[in-house]
Amino acid sequence: MRALYFDKAGSLDNLHVQDLPVPAPREGEALVRVAAAAVNPSDVKIALGEMPMVSAPRVPGRDFAGEVIDGPSEWQHKKVFGTGGNLGAGRDGSHAEYMTVPTEGLVELPAALGYVDATACSLGYLTAEAALRRLPDEWQGTTLLVTGATGTVGSAAARIAASQGARVLGTAKSDKDLADRPDLPDIEWIDLSAEPMSESVRHLTDGKGTDAVVDVVGGPLFEECLASLAPRGRYVVLSSVGEPRVSFDLVDFYRRESTLTGLNTMRLSIGEAADVLRTLLPGFEEGLFTPPPVQEITLDDAPDAYWAVNNRSAPKKFVITFDANAS
Template sequence: MKAIVTRRIGTPPEMAVEERPTPSRRDGFALVRMHSATINQLANSLRTGGFGAPPVPLVMGNEGAGTVEESSRFPAGTRVAVYGHGDIGVTVDGLYQQWVRVPEHRLLELPDALTIGEGAALTVNYLTAYVALTQVAHLEKGQTVLVSGATGGVGGAVMQTSRALGTRAIAVVSTSAKARHAARAGAHAVIDLSSQNLNQAVAELTDGRGVDLAMDPVGGPRLGELLRSVRRHGTLVSLGFTGGKQAEIDVVDLIVGEKHVTAYGLHGDSEDNTAKGLEALGRLAAEGQLHPTIDSTFALDDFEQGFARLTSREAVGSIVLEL
């Protein structure tokens, strides 16, 4: 079978398509024929040395979708989404290969409403969104949620998931083109940072009150701006750092407003918790409330073009690799 193997971590990394033996099934595992996997920030951070020191050689890829070939839990031919948790594609070989052996509890049967390419983008971003909203932010129906990077993979998932859970979602984007996409995607309001001031726009949209919750997959200087837009006793949840690892916070605003700052990292969560999250995602997707946006699709041999698209910061939705 073909696999994309990382031989050296760094800038640039050394990665190439190689031939490898097809794995065999073991008890508690399913053998899955992979059709698609996502090219995401985790894989890019790992391959460039920005997130730990993964062992090499390593096949990366932490989420994807395929069809079951052998399993004690799923019939052969079942379409499934695959979630890699904190090890697959990180410390052990992952999903950028044509066949994988994966623990059966990390599989989610795809509803008919999703294509297999869309299913590849259903786990990491949407699990992050669902667990962060329900268990970290303790979201309540009717609240107003501010979402930075709202047309990216995580941001788009937060937008859809928060709407599915009954909130009013305000999208924060960086260009007019992304603003148009966010509006078409169902945002209740859109703030375009290329022409609007974030805090002023939030004040206008909330009658000066501020938002109940801010979800930030971007990080960097944006985090401090978002916190200023949160109401008294409101919460900001940090979900990523594509915009930078350092942020400044107005401590006076934090204290006077008695605001809460917290974070969520999916890959450190428990297997039991993420398994329950997968079940919830399956229900919401089957109801038509979750529908991953695919920015672009690349063939296996063109994986570097996919990473270039990711780092361009122009992608709207997930980038999918066809295996």
């Protein structure tokens, strides 16, 4: 089979496409013929050796969609998708024509999603749902602030929370960001260039602040996110752009009884990730949860796609498609 591969982590220059043996499934595993596989920022960080659990040599790729062709009889010939666990980091991942997957990590493909849309959705919606589970148990009547709401994870968080009755405030850097995403849900937008974000939040909430924050930006907006919280507000952060070290007013933090939580989806087992995705299936089936804009590429294009994602110059979410497997 053909696969994207790196002999050692640390540089994207180590990525190359080569022929490898088709893996054989072990007990409790299935062999999946990959039809489509997304390229995520975490895949790039894995290749750069910046994520935990990375071992080399390795075939990267955390998201997959395809057909089971070998393994337990109950899974034979089923169309599946999934993500999570140590895929692409501690075991070979999806950027190959075939991969093995523990059966607890398989989710049947919903009728509403094709292979490309499924793999484009899986990690983004997994991350968004995992973040929201660390926030209020009841969203009806609450306000959620989402930074980076035009991105894959941010827009997924906005869709999920809005479907459960939340009022969603989202940040955007420019009108162009919004124009590039006509598919975005009903969000009250905050222009980051107009005034400090926390002031915008206070204006929109009559001075109260937001009940919760999902932050996919981190560093540059960290203090503003904390300042945007209402008393006893909850804040989950899952990424940080630029300088990872931040500071904040600890007195203000404890006086308002704020809660700060981190999220790392690589700590979810592949079975836990599959369980989260299954809870989202009704939303996919009803068309409430839709994929981000996608650019399909070939496996040979994958190294360049990694560079584009690393340089933040990817206009859409890259999805590797394997034409021979897509039917």
